[in-house]
Every structure is written in structure tokens, then in C-alpha cells.
Amino acid sequence: MARYDPAAIEPKWQDVWRDRRTFEVEVDHSRPKYYVLDMFPYPSGRIHMGHVRNYTMGDVIARYKRARGFNVLHPMGWDAFGMPAENAAMQNNTHPAKWTYANIDAMRAQLMRLGISYDWSRELATCDPDYYAQQQSLFLDFLEAGFVTRKSSMVNWDPVDMTVLANEQVIDGKGWRSGAPVERRELTQWFFRISDMADELLDAIEGLGKWPEKVRLMQANWIGKSRGLQFSFETRHAPAGFEKIEFFTTRPDTFKGATFAAISADHPLARALEADNPEIAAFCEECRRTGTSEEVLETLEKRGLKTDVTVVHPLMDDTELPVFIANFVLMDYGTGAIYGCPAHDQRDLDFAHKYELPVVDVFFAEGSDSPVANEAFVPPKTEKVRYARAIAGSEVMTGAEAIEEAIGHCEALGIGEGVTKFRLRDWGVSRQRYWGAPIPVVHCPNCGVVPVPKDQLPVTLPEDVDLSVPGNPLERHATWGSVACPKCGTAARRETDTMDTFVDSSWYFARFTAPKADTPTDDEAANYWMNVDQYIGGVEHAILHLLYSRFFARAMHRTGHLPERSGEPFDALFTQGMVCHETYRTSDGRWLSPEEVTLQDGGAVEKGTGTAVEVGPSIKMSKSKRNTVDPDAIIGQYGADTARFFMLSDSPPERDVEWTAAGVEGASRFLNRLWRMMEELPEAAAAPGSFGAAATALRRATHKTIAGVTVDIEGFTFNKAVARLYELANALGRAAADGEVTAPDMAFARREGLEAIVRLMNPMAPHLTEEMWTAMGGEGLLVDQPWPEADSSLSVDDVIVLPIQVNGKKRGELEVAKDAAKEDIEALALGNPDVARFLEGRPPRKVIVVPGRIVNVVI
């Protein structure tokens, strides 16, 4: 028999599956459907190991469900719009489309070599006009349904390149190309009104039982529902029109501890004040000389500028608070104005110390021992505390009670009302970039914003663009933007903003159900295939992508594009960890790739020169650190099955995995070993009438493995499934070495065991197992076989080994029947010599028997 040769076997089976259209699926109401979706990649040029890991896991599930009788939809496509294509265009003087499609071709070929069970007939790319035409159609429906709005918001502005920058393009507060300090600038932009859905998006999280708890938590915190008091302070010395300012606080229970007020530099009052005060203008300008990301704003040194304006505390009319303009107050949250309570908020306390403001403790009255010095006193909302300066009452109460009481009291006095605020902001989708889906509207001087009629879709991107100059090429284009108003025919301008690429990925799951339909979705197909039963991807998408998709699923239902279901797009979600590798760096600071170094006892040297290389920690594979391993090289050397199998071994899927050459070797050795075991197998024979002890033991191992691997695949613990397969292979190896290895019962048990491994491993290593199935005389294709069933009379033990503890330390073991009575176990335990040794004749103080688990004798 031939050697196991992946280079020959793998393409052979891939051709068979392709020719037989094994993985192409259609709506089939006679079978239950199962929709497995792997997050589609950005076509960066090469598949990386993270993709291999993600898509191997998806393939295990898809192939497993297929064997379980489901009609499995498993599609793949390309998240193909985005900045890298424009950057590549600038650098290499190529067109984004050309670059993108070449990358797609290369990556598709790589994915095909992996033998993933995709239905390639459904492939789509978001940069394809066929796709974004439907997206523009959705946009128009959303616009009509009131899910879209236009308003102003802040962007990062590069004053030298005169262009909007992504957060990623802002390095240490400076534009990545110009190096100029970035400014915050206000721009009118398109938004999806996701915040209108905040409440239902939050409530529905509870129903996402098959999502990781951490993702649900992150989503809930992101939406950030909080109840608080909104009220106004009367001002003194403020310009006309600012007799009152609105404030919002989530801790009205500390209202009487307020000693200052602060407004954002973008607040209307700040804008009014800076008009005729150069000092304020300079400060506000400085505040705006920072990016827009929350991380930057929150880690900024907290600074403020005191204005002449004061506000009157509504509960204490003799108290006037100074109003500061502060760089840490966000215009986007609440009302853009806060009051500062230094005693009970660390940031406010630091601010108060810096600007010498008073500190008033609401829990400890004046003269008593307030604990507040350098540390603010922040009692948890659920803890009972005595309020010395409560808003109403002065009883001991929890913060939560005090907050409600304060709101009620203020409402009764007519100085504010309880409101619910969300942290979630509307989703700004405007991008001043070329490589994205054009927003299908026209700006007419007579009619204002006019939607492009659907029969004029798609609004396609012009091909003749110049990306070598900064700024938006669509805006600069000589003719593209000029258009007649669809309503009145007057000369009008096309919208030159394109859509955020998150829009593209917020509905691709729906498009896969009918990728060629001439409407965004097809009712019958969507109704049959939706929802996605299992979604798999990186945890880095835990918030934005998933939240936007949840919004889209709802908006698409309400505009007639999706069935209602639960309102949710993804019934189950699995987030996998990253693929990491050691890093190698020479003494002169050059990063080396794994191929460029030789590892030798604990250290590493550079190939060729032999100079020592510093071995750094294992971190996420990235181009900049050069610690990547190309999947093609691994497939070429070991085959796709080895790469796939290694990806599933060792590390739990949700955690990071370290790629090691040794680990791949191990996986490869195991696959070769299975092949050899097949060659050493005795001839197939009918089942014998009875089985000896050794054969029965082997069969038990086999059926336990079938049961265990099935549980592990269902539970996404592929590393445990792999360990079980190794254990069974070890048992088969021993069975082939000792005793009557070719007796009929052993021959049968050995064949049964290896066949079980082949079938259980089919989703993991589909090519090798398909080949072995044929070689072992299996009928048809293995890919068409049903999933094996464990014989429960063999997969469950009737005698178990019970550990015995004395004072919580293990001292012996007890072999008992699985369902032995408590009293019997206790008697046996006390009679056990290992226990008697410690008892020394005295009776025990206590004996704890947990049937099926443990015995603990306490003396």
C-alpha cells in the first residue's frame, strides 16, 4: 500500500467534492437546516494562521452537522472595502479594485487548499457593485423608515493634509503622514439611529444564551443604560441666552457635595464665551487639539479654565459654583455639562486639589471625621451608608435608594427630572474616502437631500481617480459628483461620503442566503436559512461588529428584508483566541522571521551568520514583528490536514494558541501513525459471537471515545476531542502489540476502534480520513456517512474507583459498583487499611460520602 502522501491525496479529494458539488446547498424543506458562518476576512493578500484556526473550527462544526443530517449552509466571502486598499494604491500606484481582487484570488486559492467545506457558489465581495447596490437599496429603505439621520459630529482633522484621519492614523496626537498635530473638527455626517434601539438591544442580550458571557457583558456595558437626574442650574454673569444650563448626573445623591461645574470645550456656552475672550478661545482651541478617541480623552491630563460664569445651586441658594471649561467633559455624553463633587469622585477630587476648590463630604457632616483626603469616598450603590447631607431624609440608606429619593425630591420641587441615558451613541457611517460604498443621495440646491431612486442604483464608484493626493478623491473628481436632481432636474451634487465598512459586514450573513437575488434578500431563502445557527470569529469583534449586525437584523426586519425570528441575527456565537508565535530579534534590533532562525538548546541563532538571536515572548502573529508563519508553507510541507489538526490540538479554542514547529511535527506524526495502523490491521471479519476481556476493554475505550468526542465537538472543546483520539490510538497501539492480537474478537475490536477514529476525525482531517475510509473498504464517501453512535452499554462503566480522603488529603482508593449505597461505601472506606492507618482504632468524627465522587473521613 502507498505511503500517506498529502500532496497527492488532498487535491484528489478536493476535486471529488468540487465535482460532486458536495457542499453546494439549496433550500430543502424536507431537511432541517444549519447555518454555520465564519467571519469573512479582509482581503489583505495572504491568509494568516488566525484565519486557518477560525475556518478550521467552522469546518469541524459544518462537517459534523452535515454528518448529523442537517442541510448545512457554510458560505465564504470578502470584506473587501477599506483603507488598506487605498494605502496600497498610494504606495504602489495601483488601483484599489485591482489590488483587492488580486488579493481575493490569492486568498481564495489558499482557502481551497485547506479543504474547507464552503459552498463557493455563494461567494461574494462587498466591493462588488452587485453587493453594494443592494446595500444602497437597504440604505434608502432605512432612510425612508427613519433609521437614518444627518447631524454634526467630531472627526480627527489633519490641518496640513486637509483630510479626515481614522483613529488608527493618529499617532501620538499627530497625523501619520503629515506629522501635524491633529485637531478635532465638526462635520455634518450620516448616522444610523442605533441609539433609538438602545433599550431593545440591551434587553435582548438576555436571550443570547449561546453567546459567551463576556461578550454579552461587554455589549451591555457598551450600551450603558443609566438612570440619573437631569436639571438646570441658573447662571450668573453668563452671556445672553445662557440664563440656564442643563446638567446630568448619575449620582444625584451627592448633589449637595457639588463645589464646581464644568462644561465641554465644545459646549455652546464655551463657544459663546470664546468669541470675545482670547484666553478662553486659546484654551478651547487647545482642548480641541486632540483626537476624538475616548482612550485619548480619558487619559489626558485633566485641565480646566475657570470662567467668570457661576451657577446657583438649586438646593442651596446661597451657594454659587464656579463654571470651568474642562478638557475631560465629553459633549457626546449627557448634556456636555457636569457638576463636580470632589469628595466622592476621584477625578473631581484631583481637579479640586489642582484648582484649590472646596471639598464637601455628603456622608460625614462638617466637624466629623471625613475620610476624604487624597482619596475620594465612593460607597458602592448597594451598600448602606449614613447620609449627613442627603437630598431628602437623612437615614441610613443605600446609594441606589438615595439616588431614587433624590430624583423624586428634585422632581417634586420642579428642579429637574429623572431620566434614563445611554452611553451608546448613534452610529456615524460617513467616511470621506474612496474605497467604500457610495451613499446614494444627491444634494440639490432646491430640494435639499434627495434619495437616488432605486432604479438608478447602484451609484458606482468612478474608476479614474487619483489617490496620490490626500483628501477625498470623490470630492475632487471632475464629473462624478455632478448630477441632475432626481426630483426637479436642477444641477445637483452627489453625496461624496462613502459608507463605513462596518455597514458592509452588518448584513452579509443575510445576503449569503440568496447572494444573487435582485433585492437585498429573498423571502423564501431568508425564511429558510436565517438565523445563523453558529457564528465563529475573533473576540476583537465582540462589540462593534456584533452590535451593528444586531441593529441591522432589526432594521432589516422592519423594512421587510428579514423574517422576525428573535430580532437577532446570530443564535450562537463562538469567539476564538489569537494565534501567537515567539519573536526573534538580533542585537542590532532587526526582527527575524521563524524561517530565518535555528533553535538550539534554549537559544536561537540566525541562519547563515550563526549570530545569537534574542528570543522574545510569544505574541499575536503580525507583519511588523515578523513572527508569522505562512499557511501555504505548512500545507506544502505537511498537508492541510496536519495544519488543521494542529490548530485544534493543545489549546482551548477560545484562548490564544502558540504556533510551534514542534507542535506541527507532533500532529503530522499522529496522522502518519493512523495510516500505519491501518496497514497493520488484520483482515476484516464478521463480528464474533463473544468478546474476551481485552477485546471488551478495547471496545469500551472505542465507545467512550465516540461519546466523548461528540460531546467535545458540540461544546467547542476540540483540544479535548483531540486528546481523546490520542488516547484511543494509544489503546489500539497496545492492543496491536500484546497477546492474541489477531484473534477474531481482537481483530474486530481493533478495526472497530480505528474506524471510529477515522469517522470522528473526518471533520478535523477530512482528506486523510476520506482516503482511509476508502482504503478500509468503506462504502461511498465518508463525507456522506452519518455520524457514529456510541453503544451506551459499552460507553458507561459499571464499576468505578472512588478516592478516599482523610482530612481532605487523598490516602487510598476504593473500587465500588457505580450505584453502590452510601452506607456500603462508608463501611468499605472505614475498613480500608489506608484509612485504618490514620484512625488508629478511634472512631472518625465525621464521614462524608459523595456517591460517584469521593469519600472524606474526618478525624
Add this chain to the structure above:
RNA sequence: GCCCGGUUGGCGGAACUGGUAGACGCAGCGGACUCAAAAUCCGCCGGCCUCACGGCCUUGUCGGUUCGAGUCCGACACCGGGCACCA
């Protein structure tokens, strides 16, 4: 700064709902086969003490709950993900 994770032998990890810590793999060591090597097969493999039987210690750190804690609770440390224009 805020939100969310993670931390178990030399390494990746296993341990079901609070019940034998270290399954399985990798590396290492010893042996078999071989002229030799590769491949393969067998054995050992957390630390300390002990001729041995066995004992003590050990799941990032400190403390707590419990007959019993890797698992639960409280503090802390370090590492990673996200923070709304990276995808």
C-alpha cells in the same frame, strides 16, 4: 482612564456542578531496533525528603469561606482584547 478576559510542571494544556491536581501532547532523559542515522517502538518525567513503604509542598500574590478550594468570596500584581474612522 473605563469595560471585558486570562494567569496550573521546562512548554501547550486537562480537572464535569466545590470532590484523586497535572489527562493528552511537546520538549527532555534512559533503553530497543540499526554498521550508522532518520523513522518507529518501550520506559521515566512538578519540587523536596526517603534504600523503600511513604511523607511534605505545589494551580500569579495575600487573606477568607468549607469536611474538602485550581474551582467560591475579598484585596492586589502582571499579561491580553476593546474603547465608537483598523478590520
